[in-house]
Amino acid sequence: MYKLIAIDIDDTLINDDKEVTPATQEALEAAVAKGVVVTLATGRAYASAQAIARQTGLNVPIITYQGSLVKNLIDEKVLYERYVPQDAVHKVFEYCIEHNLHLQTYVDDKLYSREENQKLIDYATLNKTQYYIEPDWKKLAEIKTPKLLIIDDPDFLDELAPKLRELLGDAVHITKSKPHFLEIMHREGTKGLALEFLADYFGCDVSETIAVGDSWNDHEMLETAGLGVAMGNAIPALKEIANYITASNNEDGVKQVIDKFIL
Template identity: 45%
Template sequence: MSYKLVAIDLDDTLLNDDLEISPANREAIEMAVEQGVVVILSTGRMFCSAQRIAQSLHLNFPLLSYNGALIKNTLDGKVLYSNYLPFSLAKNILEFLEPQGYDLNCYVDDKLYVKEISPRIREYINVANVSAEAVGNLTSFLKTEPIKLLVLDEEKVLDRLAETLKRIYGEKITLAKSKPHYLDIVNKGVSKGIALKQICQSFGFTPQEVIAIGDSYNDLDMIRFAGLGVMMGNARDELKKLADYVAPSNLEDGVAHVLKKFVLE
């Protein structure tokens, strides 16, 4: 099979634990692009955060951000696809969550707003390499539809919260975990898989011509969509069982391994 598009998650997939791209991964991506392969970064991160990484790789392709809620051109920032949380729904969710004291991120127009800079949020800011504006009460602050809400807490707490949110909001929202302690809340119909399908249609590629590489729960539907779905060696065992192929870990140049094995001539 000749693969024409490769979609790659960032954190714990392309990036190592120091949040860097290894020379081997960088070289393999550059070689794939030179060969005519479309390389898409697919992440739960903000567009501005992922854009810097895409630019460092000299990628001039659509960039899939916010778990698929927003697709923009890397270079000019032109919006190709978006699916935001409806304002009234987002407001209602914040009214439910804020009194319970959760650490919350609210993303509006590719900017991050928080109640206050807590230790968890400070860690998030450092990892994502973004800034945040503390605005006090988010429910009062919100005046337009956000791209995404994010709850930061312990994994068991978030698992219980996810069940509660499903019970209250049902199919109005989509929940995704990009890390064990991050719970993303996006609009219904938002996922990396759906966004990747949009990108493939725009290029005229079939799923069979696509490789998707990830490590976490929010990568699952993207990996199921692709002709070759790859989980990293550092992914949880329950996720690796669902992949077509398991790559070496993000500390072992797993992305470069996949590109060399399946893409590079």
């Protein structure tokens, strides 16, 4: 019997129109009614994720910033928090400025960048997020952040990731949430560790959890969960490690998982 299900948001819970379908919404409610903890696990900022969580009627702690922040929806109490080490933040800013890369950071759940450009505008539009400009990068680098995000061409980012790992060492966790998004967190900022934390918080074993996702940033939680589920539209590497592959995000894949394994 599964007691907790953690669901990624983009390209997993929501379809390509960025909506939770009525059928999936009903399945979420049925799972909650059965006493199962239904939570979200996303790379998004809390502000962006909580809007979707509240829309679906959830009132539990949710996993945000890839696992760097677990925060309760009801009273907004922070349960788990990890910041990118300050030394790493400085190095990433310096690297991105030297190589003219687009870098954005999150301060108090607000999105910041050094300059306004099309990458920032497109990202903010996609996530319905407001953004702020702070040209003085040293000011930004001094403030604690749960996540840094570099936006660029997918192939370029695949080459960049190992360079940054070498530069920053094992103090950080580097992953891709989308082909053109490279994200840098504290090394304990993973969806897998956040899932372990939440299972413990709700008094269940990780073997009693389900994790559902579509991108490589979901692999830690799929490996951690008792049942790791990849969406039909997931990247091939994630499907390879999944215990089960469901329908796509446009075919109510999440509903299918809930129907099959919870209801």
